[in-house]
Amino acid sequence: MRSLKTAWKHIRRSPYQAIVSMLTLFITLLLTGIFSLATVSSIFVLQYFESKPQLTVFFTDKAGEQEVNVLKKTLDQTGKVASMKYVSKEEALVLYREQNKNDPLLLEMVTADILPASLEVTALRPEFLAELEPLIKRSEGVEEVVFQRDIVENLLRWTRGIRIILGGLVGLLVVDTILVIMVVTSMKIALKKEEIEIFRLVGASRWYIRSPFIIEGVTYGVMSAILAWLVITGIVLWYRESIAAFFQSIPIFQIVLGNPMDTPFIASSFGFLGVLSCVGFILGSLGSFFAVNRFLR
Template structure:
């Protein structure tokens, strides 16, 4: 039975190729834009997360603190869900860091010994808004001499301002993108509605004959619904494919421009996984648009009888 319906749907498409092309083109444009906006929102969220978690908190340890107390503090931080990327820097490591920083003047490195450098624990927070709270708690630890925060370097609130701006940009990208996609989705819905309504009108005599022969409503409606689903699926795949080609073409340039900022996954499998999730979501949305448009067209036609 399904083969008969598919053949009928294919014959309807061949009879009116320009209507089919119009429907597929509008749907293709809709999902091309939807794919691009999805990647833009994903990338902006990654950039925002990068800058939110970039600053390091450095807890400088008192000279008389023993290894047991330092390990206890590390375990406490390790169990804190707000904290990540914990690293202990010993006095010897601190000296090596100093020597690298003063490599242009080796004499400075030779004049100091590890004993003058405090050991420290470096870590990041999962969200920049948690930094102040975590810093205040860390300062209260007995073995902590002082706490530094890299976001406070070179002008205190600079990084916070950057994060706030990124949040604003991300919000506007998301809001404008969703609004535009909804507009295009509504346009696709109405184009499908018009095309399917015209298709039903041109088949009125055929439908009446089938009804006189005792054909069930499902038998009459199924080819029309399948035709709409075909338009939607072809439009989704076409729009998604065009967007993916454009994205893959620009990815090397984007990654090289942003360098250390992980704006897009560098692992090809992870990136393809994201693209396939977008495709699956768009196919589901396209099928819903097709079902809604075709069923509404059929319902309007039934009321006119």
């Protein structure tokens, strides 16, 4: 209680220093929040594409069960395949009919003989696709290999790029924030040098001296986190429909962004607030901890 009162007194008596600390923390947490959301979204998008058959092998009409089994065995032995699904000519026709059920003209001319049998292959990791491709092409009875390598590779490239740039930026901001809080706390310590000296001489423990400063840093961190969360939640709510429409084929976005009054949105939103508050707590406490420790050494 005493630490809380003292921390509040520190904040009240130096409002400009408090604003500088909070603004810096706010910008860091805002960008960290946006970066985290972008990263999580990219993971979901990647997972979605990775869950789809990444590679489809079309067989020649002459290819029989033996060729299919040989290819299956070869792929299985690589240890890089997550799953394989054989689609016969008849099953391909069923799928074709389902996909084009609203267009009778397209259905009239097509029979099972026209459609090739295929093998849908999902790799354990998207990077394995390039290694599997030549292996498949060399196999007997294979007519064509169609795969989503370009989509996945582009996605990987973009997400890696985004992670590196934003990660670097957030890293810089984290260091900058800790330094700003250290400088602000050090200024306050310098103003209270005599008081701290007296506290030490009359038997105050290090924690007794340190706690108001750390609580002050934590207050900046948590308040900035709440502000950043409010701004990010506002942005997400404002663009909710556009984001949901952009990712319409990915179910998780529809579930979370479907209705802001539903549990998934509320739960993920408050979960996000919890994560941001933890980051704010850590940054605020670290900055002030380092500053006080330097003085108490």
